[in-house]
Amino acid sequence: MTKSERRAAIKRSALFGALIGMIPGATGLILGVLFFQSATVAVTGWILVFPLMALLLRKKWLPHVIKSQQCFLASTEWAKSQSVKADDIKLYSWEK
Numbered sequence: 001m002t003k004s005e006r007r008a009a010i011k012r013s014a015l016f017g018a019l020i021g022m023i024p025g026a027t028g029l030i031l032g033v034l035f036f037q038s039a040t041v042a043v044t045g046w047i048l049v050f051p052l053m054a055l056l057l058r059k060k061w062l063p064h065v066i067k068s069q070q071c072f073l074a075s076t077e078w079a080k081s082q083s084v085k086a087d088d089i090k091l092y093s094w095e096k
Helices: 003-036 039-074 077-081
Strands: none
Touching: 003 039, 039 077
16 A cells, blocks of 8 residues: 555544444433433443444445445555456455
């Protein structure tokens, strides 16, 4: 990867990490203060519920994330020079 592509990959990773951390955190603070009088209780509840929600929503969410990553990787300079298309990139062994 070129330096600019590497920076873009790092930014994408940071965004996904921030979203995964901020959603339970912000929800926990808001719901915790309003309903539970304890943000810790709400954040703990979110930590327990989030994996279950991710499993339930994976049919709609995961294909979008995988396609986004494939398109990003196919847009790199190396992939363009090798004529690699997004559909040719398999991120996981279980992909069809």
